[in-house]
Amino acid sequence: MSSIHEECGVFGIFNRNREHDAAQETYLALYALQHRGQVSCGIAVRNDQTVDCITEPGTVPDVFNKDKLAALTANGKGDVALGHVRYSAQGEEDEINSQPMVMSYEKGSISIANNGALVSTAKLRQKLESNGSVFQTNSNAEMIVHLIARYRLNTQNIETAISQAMRELEGAYSFILMTPHKLIAVRDPKGFRPLCYGKLGDSYVIASESCAIQSIGGEFIRDIKPGEILIITNEAVYSNTDNCGQKSAMCIFEHVYLARPDSVIDGASVHRSRLNAGKFLAIEHPVEADVVAGVPDSGIDAAIGYANQSGIPFGLGLIKNRYIGRTFIQTTQKQRERSVQIKLNPLGNEIAGKESCLLTIQLSEALPAQSLSKSSGMQAQRKFI
Amino acid sequence: MSSIHEECGVFGIFNRNREHDAAQETYLALYALQHRGQVSCGIAVRNDQTVDCITEPGTVPDVFNKDKLAALTANGKGDVALGHVRYSAQGEEDEINSQPMVMSYEKGSISIANNGALVSTAKLRQKLESNGSVFQTNSNAEMIVHLIARYRLNTQNIETAISQAMRELEGAYSFILMTPHKLIAVRDPKGFRPLCYGKLGDSYVIASESCAIQSIGGEFIRDIKPGEILIITNEAVYSNTDNCGQKSAMCIFEHVYLARPDSVIDGASVHRSRLNAGKFLAIEHPVEADVVAGVPDSGIDAAIGYANQSGIPFGLGLIKNRYIGRTFIQTTQKQRERSVQIKLNPLGNEIAGKESCLLTIQLSEALPAQSLSKSSGMQAQRKFI
C-alpha cells in the first residue's frame, strides 16, 4: 500500500484588503508544512486578475529566496495566495507535476493545490478526452480542474460545479482553489486527508494542518468537514455541504506518522493521539525495563505515553541525524546496511553503563505503537512482541 | 511592428529503424538553429508510446549536457524526436511557454514545436473555452493542439483534422507535430515562416532552415509549401495540400536579418539575397569610397555584393564582440551609450592610417541595404542617404 506516498501540504490565504504580504505568509506557512513534502514546492499569488506563480524542485529554503519572494510581490501584496509542498512517489519527480497549477478556463484563471490520490481515474480521463480535453500532466489536480470546468459550463456558480464534479471523483483529495474572486477549500466525502481553516487578522487561511495556521500567528477555527466545500469571498464565508454525511475514513497515518505533533486533526491532538497509543500499549503490553525510549520522531511521543502510564522513566535511546537528506548516497551493500546507523545512532554507552534494560517504541503503519523492542546494554536487542 | 520577436527554430526527425540517436541528432541540429532563439530550448523524444522531454531556459550548450542527453536516450534511441529553440518577446521569458510541449488527447500523446505568431486568437480561445477547454499557457502552440484535438473527434485521421483546424488559424505558423505514429510538418497558407525537409540516411528530418539539415550531414529535399501538411510515417511520406494555393507572404526579415546565410529558403539562397541587396544598392546608389564594409552579421554579405558590383574593395570596418550575451549589464546611462562600442568596435587606425573613405552598409527592416554611411578616417561619419 503506497498511500503514504500521496502526502502533500497545501495552504491558502484570502488576504482581505491586502493587509498582509500574501506570498510571505504563504512562505512561512509552507515551512510549517515542510514535513509533508520535500520534493518540490510552489506559491501562486493573485493580484486582481494577474496570477504569478513559482514552483521548483526542492524544499522551501531551497526554492524561495528574497528575490523570488520579491518577484511574487511585484504586482502587489496579493488578494489571494496559494502554496504547496509535494512528496512524490517514485518516478514522479518531474517538475511538470509541481503545484500550484495555474490554468485558465471560461470564467478566467483557476489555480489548484491538492493533497490526495484519486482512484479509477482512467475512465474519467477517457470521458474528458472524448469531449476534446487535452492534458499536459498525469496529475489528479489537472483532471479535477478539467472536470470542474466542464460542469461550470452549465451551473450558476463554481461551488455547484465542484459539488457535481465531486460525485465523479473517487479516492482521497483535499484541495484549495483560487479563482478570480474566491478562495475555496474542498475535502473529499470520506475526509481521507486533513484540511482546516482559521483567521489571520481580518483575513482567512486554509491549511493541511493547524500547525501552519498557528505558526504564522493565526487562529484555528475548525476542520473542513468531510465532503464540505468552503467558499471564502470578500463579503462572506459559507459552505456547500451537498456531499457531507459519509462515514469518515481519516487516514491513520496522519496521526501515526505524517502530521506534526502540534497539529490538531479532526478534533484530536496528534501529540495526544501518540501519547495515548503509548499509554494503551503500556496497559496491554506491560514490560519490565529501566528506561523507555522512542524511535524518532513519532515514537518519542508514544514512549512518553508509555512512560507516564507505566512509571518507567522516559529516556533518549536513539539520536536522529537531522541532516540526512534525500541525497544520501549508498554506493555499496555495506553502506546501505550502515545507513540506518548513520541516521539513528544509539546512545550506547549511556545504556551500557547502567546495564539497564531499554524498551524502544516505534510507531508503525499496521498498528500504532505496535513495535516494542527491549535491549540489555545494547548487546541484546530483540522484539518484545 | 514586433514580428521580429516571433522567431523560433524547430526541428524533427522520423528515425527509421532507430538508425540514429534521435536526441543526439536533434541536439546537433538545434545548434545550427541557435541564431533563431537563445531564450530557451528543448528536445522531446518518443520511444514507442513513451515521450521524454527536457525544456529549460538557456541556449543549447547551457541546457544540454551529457547527462541530459543520456536521460533522453534512457528509453531507447528514439522513433521520433522534436526540438525547439525559442526567442521571446519582452515579458514572456517564463519557463511555462517553453517548447516542445508534450500533451495527450483522445488518440494518445501529441507534441508540438511551433514557430510563428497567430493573430486574432482571443475569439478562438473563447470558443474553445466555451466548450470546456482548460489552458495552462498563453502560447499559440497549446491553442493549436486544442483546436486539432477538437476536430480530431470527428475526422478519420489527424491530417484532416489539421486541415480543418488551419481554416480557423490566422497569422504565421510553421509547426511540427509528433504523434504516436507520425511526424507532421505544417506551414501556414501564406508561408510567413520557413520550413523544409530532407533525408538523413533512411530517415526523414524537418527543419526551420536548410542549414540544420546540412549541418548534420543530411540531404535537403525541398521547402514545405505554404499551406502544405507533410505527413511522415514508417511506410510513407505524403502531403495534404487542401490549404495550398494562396500568394506567399514570406517574411522579408528572414532573408534580411534572421536566417543563416548558408540556408536556402523558398528556393533562394539567403547569402545570395544579401549579395544581391548590396549589388542593387551599388547600382542605385553609387558612391566614391576606398573601402566598403558591412555592419555584422547580415551587412557583411551585402557589403561584399556592393564591393563586387562597384569595384570598390571590400574590407572589415567593425569587429563584433562574439561574447556579448543576453546578460550584458548596463547600470548607468553612460554604460548604455557605451554598449554599442562594446558590441561593435571600429577598426579605427586601420582606416585612419589610410585616410581612406569607408562606406558602411547595414541591412535593416524598412528596406534591405538601405542604410549607407561614409566616413573619412573615422573622424567624420555621416549618413550618405
Added chain:
Amino acid sequence: MSSIHEECGVFGIFNRNREHDAAQETYLALYALQHRGQVSCGIAVRNDQTVDCITEPGTVPDVFNKDKLAALTANGKGDVALGHVRYSAQGEEDEINSQPMVMSYEKGSISIANNGALVSTAKLRQKLESNGSVFQTNSNAEMIVHLIARYRLNTQNIETAISQAMRELEGAYSFILMTPHKLIAVRDPKGFRPLCYGKLGDSYVIASESCAIQSIGGEFIRDIKPGEILIITNEAVYSNTDNCGQKSAMCIFEHVYLARPDSVIDGASVHRSRLNAGKFLAIEHPVEADVVAGVPDSGIDAAIGYANQSGIPFGLGLIKNRYIGRTFIQTTQKQRERSVQIKLNPLGNEIAGKESCLLTIQLSEALPAQSLSKSSGMQAQRKFI
C-alpha cells in the same frame, strides 16, 4: 564572547592497505559532525603523492553527490583522507577559508583541517611575513602550516616541528594534518576543543566527536590528550607529549550546546552531562509543575534529568521545525519577531486542555540549565528564576 562561533568538525582516516573507500567513509563521518558547521565542507584524499580535494559552501548533502565522490576516488581508494565541516563567524562566509586546505612545502604536500580559534595572531603573522611568508587567507589553519613549515627546515621530523610550533600558538586548536606518509592529530595544551581517535577495521580514524567514529561502525579508542601530538603511520601509532600536562580548559559549550548527545568527550557522555545538569537543577531549584519540558535540542536531555530527579513527568512542550535553514528570510520587524514562533511552536492546546503547569528548561551559556520558565495554560509564561 564569540567563542561559540569558532566551532568546526574535523575527521581523518589512515586507510591501511586501502581497505575502505576513504572518501566515502569521510563523507559518512562528516554527516555525523554536520551539527558542528553547515557553512561549508570539504574532503581531501591522498593516493600516493596525489592529493584531490573538494571544498564548497553548503552542507554535506548540498556539496557531495555521487559524481563528486567518484571524482575523489578517481586516483584510488585513498591512503589517507581528511574532512571538515565549517561554522563561520559573521563576515567570514568566503569560500577561500574553506577547509581542508591543501598546501605544499619543502617536504611535499601538507593538508590541514582545523577546529579552533587562535589568539594574538598578529605578532606571529608579522614574524612569518618578515621572513618572506605570503598568505592567501586569514585562516588560523594557513598560519599553523606556515609555522610548522618553518620549524621543519631545522628538525628531524614533522612531529618535532609541530611540537616547537605549538609553543608559539596561543588559544584553541584541534587539527589533523595529512602529510605524504603520516596522519597526525594535534590538540592544544588546554584541550579547548574535543578530538579523539578510534579504529575502523585495520585502519585508524580521528574525529572531533566520538559519534562520528561510532556512526561509521568504528571503535572509539580514546580522546587525544590536551597538548598531545598523535602520529599514525603505516607501521605505528605513537605520541609526542612534550606539550602535555597543563590544566584542561575544555569548553563548557561543547557539553551544553554543541556536541551531539551520543558523543563522549574527555571521558564524559554529553547526554549524561545534560541529564546531570537537569538533575542538579531539580535539587537546587525544586518547583511544582505538572509537566517538565525542554527547549530543543539540548534542553530535552536536561528536562529528562529534571523529571527523573523530581518525579514530575517529562513531556514535549515545544516542537522544533527541522527545516529552518540558514536561508530563512525575515523581511520585516514583525516577521523577525515571528521567526521564533516559526522555529519553535508550543504544543499549546495540549497544555491548555489540562490546565497544567509546564516547566520549561533551556540550557544556556552562562550556566547550564539555568533557565526555567513556568507556564499555566500557555497564557502566562514567566521566568521561574
Added chain:
Amino acid sequence: MSSIHEECGVFGIFNRNREHDAAQETYLALYALQHRGQVSCGIAVRNDQTVDCITEPGTVPDVFNKDKLAALTANGKGDVALGHVRYSAQGEEDEINSQPMVMSYEKGSISIANNGALVSTAKLRQKLESNGSVFQTNSNAEMIVHLIARYRLNTQNIETAISQAMRELEGAYSFILMTPHKLIAVRDPKGFRPLCYGKLGDSYVIASESCAIQSIGGEFIRDIKPGEILIITNEAVYSNTDNCGQKSAMCIFEHVYLARPDSVIDGASVHRSRLNAGKFLAIEHPVEADVVAGVPDSGIDAAIGYANQSGIPFGLGLIKNRYIGRTFIQTTQKQRERSVQIKLNPLGNEIAGKESCLLTIQLSEALPAQSLSKSSGMQAQRKFI
C-alpha cells in the same frame, strides 16, 4: 608545442579620485578580452586597504551579474581594480588556479593577474621552499609573488624587488600587480605576450590588448616595452627599464590566431598583419580562382588581403556557428568527425550554382596564411600547396 594554451587576458585600472566604477570598467574590458580565455574569470577591487575579489569558472557573462558587480562595489567605487580571463591547458581546469590571486605579505596586500608560462620553475620553487615558503597552487602567478616578496625584504621599493625577481624568471609573463598604493605592469624581457596601457579620463588602464582600452572609451598610449616595469601611483607614472634591451620574441600566434583584429600590438595592427599575410601569399602563390574566401575568424582578414592584391573577388565560403561552446558533446567517433561540419558549414550551393573555383585561406601556426585550398563547386576540394 603547447604555447597556444598559455593565453590569458589581463586588465587593470588605477581609478584616480574614484572617478569611475572600477569593477564595472573592468567587467566591460574583460568582455573585450574574452577571446583570450573562457575557462574562468575574476575581478579584484581595492578600496583603501580592503580587497574584494570574485573568481569563478565560466565566461564573463556566466560569472558576473548585477549582484556580483554590486558586491564588488560594496566598499566603494574602487581605487584600483584588476581583472583576468583564463584559458587553461588540459587538466588545469581547477578553480584553485583562478586569477586574480589576492595575497598578503610584509608590506600589505598584493594581487596579481598574469598571462604567460614560465619555464624551469622546479628549481625556483625548490629554492623558495627551502627557505620556508608554502604554496597552495601550481600557478606561475603564486610563485612570482613569493619571489617578489622575498626580494622586497631587502629592497627600498617594490619595483626594485620586481626588477631583481625578473632575473630569476624564465619564459613568458605579462602581469599586473595591485599593491596598497600602486598598479604595476610587468612584461618579460622578450615580450612574448602583449601588454599595453592607456588613459580613461584622469585614470590609467593596463590591458593585454588595445581593443580592451578602446572598447571602454579609453585612449591607447603605448605598449609596455619588453622588460619594462611600469608603475602607476596617485602622483606619477614611471618606468623601471633595468631589464629592457633584449631582442623581442613576440609570439607570432598573437597576430595569427589569438589577438582581436582591432588590436594594435607592438606597433602593428593585427588586422593589417593578417591583410599583409594574405597579400604576400597572393604575391608568392598566385592562383586562378573565381572567389577567395577565408576560414573564420583570422582567415577572413587574410583572404581580404589576398583578394585585394590578386583582384579576385572576396566572398564568404564557410559560415561559422557562433554558439558552439566548450560544452559541445561528441559521444561517438561519427559525431567527432561531424563536429567540424557543425562548426563550419560551407556555403555550398552558392558556389555550386556558379560552378566557380573557390580559394580558401586559413591562417595557421607554422606559417601565416600557408594553407590554401581550391575547390570547384565544392565537389573537389584539394590542397593548392
